[in-house]
Amino acid sequence: MDITIYHNQRCGTSRNTLAAIREAGHEPQVVDYLATPPSRAQLQAMIGAAGLGVLEAVRSKEALFTELGLDAPGVGDDALLDAMVAHPVLINRPFVVTPKGVRLCRPVELVNEIL
Structure with a gap:
């Protein structure tokens, strides 16, 4: 199965999701999205396909969110x-x-819905 995870090694949830994918017998393409971010179109498509609103896909607890006036x-x-x-x-x-x-x-268990 073709699987891509937009991953941040410093994030426990991301590490646990990657582990769950591998435990299910798959080796995903791992994209370090901080180094290689998705394009605006890709990001918008992923958010829509996940059934989310854009605000749900933003890390609003990041200090930068407030610094940029996004709140x-x-x-x-x-x-x-x-x-x-x-x-x-x-x-x-x-x-x-x-x-x-x-x-x-988020939570990790959501990955099981698409494996």
């Missing part, structure tokens, strides 16, 4: 997407893409 009333999806592309640390993780679907695997 201000009326900030729209376009501004959030632009910020995530410019600052990939704002992308929530881990996103996993398989032929069966896309999930933001």
Whole structure:
């Protein structure tokens, strides 16, 4: 099965999701999204395919979120997407893409839905 995980090695949830994929017998393509972020179109497509709103895919607890004023009333999806592309640390993780679907695997167990 063709599986891609947008991974951050420093994130416990991301590490555990990668381990769950491997324990299920798959070797995914691992994308260090901080070094190689998805394009705006890819990011938007993943968010939509996962059934999420853009705000649900942003790491709003990152200090940068507030520093950029993304917590201000009326900030729209376009501004959030632009910020995530410019600052990939704002992308929530881990996103996993398989032929069966896309999930933001928080909690880790969501990966089982698409394996």
